[in-house]
Amino acid sequence: MWLTKSRTYALYAFCICLLSAFxxxxxxxxxxxxxxxxxxxxxxxxxxxxLSIYTTSFSNGDEAAFSSILLNDQVPFSSTAELHLDKAEPAHLQTSRYARFKQAVFESGKHYQQQFYHVRIEQDGALAQVSLDFVTRDADNHGGGYGWKSLTLLKVNGQWKIASEFYTVYPLPG
Structure with missing residues (x-):
C-alpha cells in the first residue's frame, strides 16, 4: 500500500496548509x-x-389589510410547485400569481391560520429581504401545509411594501 500512516498524515497536513492559503x-x-x-x-x-400585518390579515381573511402591504397586485407571488420549474421555459415563466393566492385565501370562503418561524431580515437602505419558515393550517379541518418563503420588500414613500414572494409548500404530515 503506497499510503503509509506517515504519508497519510503528510498528505493531510499538506491539504490543510493548501486550504488555509486559499x-x-x-x-x-x-x-x-x-x-x-x-x-x-x-x-x-x-x-x-x-410581517405582523401579513399573518393577522391572512388569518382574519382581511384582504384590504393584506393588499395594503403589497407593492401592487402584480407582484411576483408564487409557490415553486405551481411554476413547474423542472419543465419551465424561462422566457415564458409567469411568476405574478397573486390573483390565485387572493382567490384561495380571501375569496374561497375558507379560513386559514398562518404562523412564521425562524424569521431572518436583511436590510440595506430601501431594500430588504426576509426569509422564514411558515405553517398554514386550514381552520376548519386542521389540515394545511408548511414551507419556506423568501420575500423582497421595498421602502416606497416611507412605507415597506412586499415586492415579491416565492415559497415552497408541502402538506403537513398526518
Missing amino acids: SAASAQDIPAVVGMHQNDPAEKQAIEHV
Missing part, C-alpha cells in the same frame, strides 16, 4: 465595503410590523 488569499481579496449595509433597528421593526 482561505487567506480569498479573505484578502474582499473589499472592506462588502457587507456594510445601511440598516437601522427602526427599519427592522417596521419590517416586522409588515
Whole structure:
C-alpha cells in the first residue's frame, strides 16, 4: 500500500496548509465595503410590523389589510410547485400569481391560520429581504401545509411594501 500512516498524515497536513492559503488569499481579496449595509433597528421593526400585518390579515381573511402591504397586485407571488420549474421555459415563466393566492385565501370562503418561524431580515437602505419558515393550517379541518418563503420588500414613500414572494409548500404530515 503506497499510503503509509506517515504519508497519510503528510498528505493531510499538506491539504490543510493548501486550504488555509486559499482561505487567506480569498479573505484578502474582499473589499472592506462588502457587507456594510445601511440598516437601522427602526427599519427592522417596521419590517416586522409588515410581517405582523401579513399573518393577522391572512388569518382574519382581511384582504384590504393584506393588499395594503403589497407593492401592487402584480407582484411576483408564487409557490415553486405551481411554476413547474423542472419543465419551465424561462422566457415564458409567469411568476405574478397573486390573483390565485387572493382567490384561495380571501375569496374561497375558507379560513386559514398562518404562523412564521425562524424569521431572518436583511436590510440595506430601501431594500430588504426576509426569509422564514411558515405553517398554514386550514381552520376548519386542521389540515394545511408548511414551507419556506423568501420575500423582497421595498421602502416606497416611507412605507415597506412586499415586492415579491416565492415559497415552497408541502402538506403537513398526518
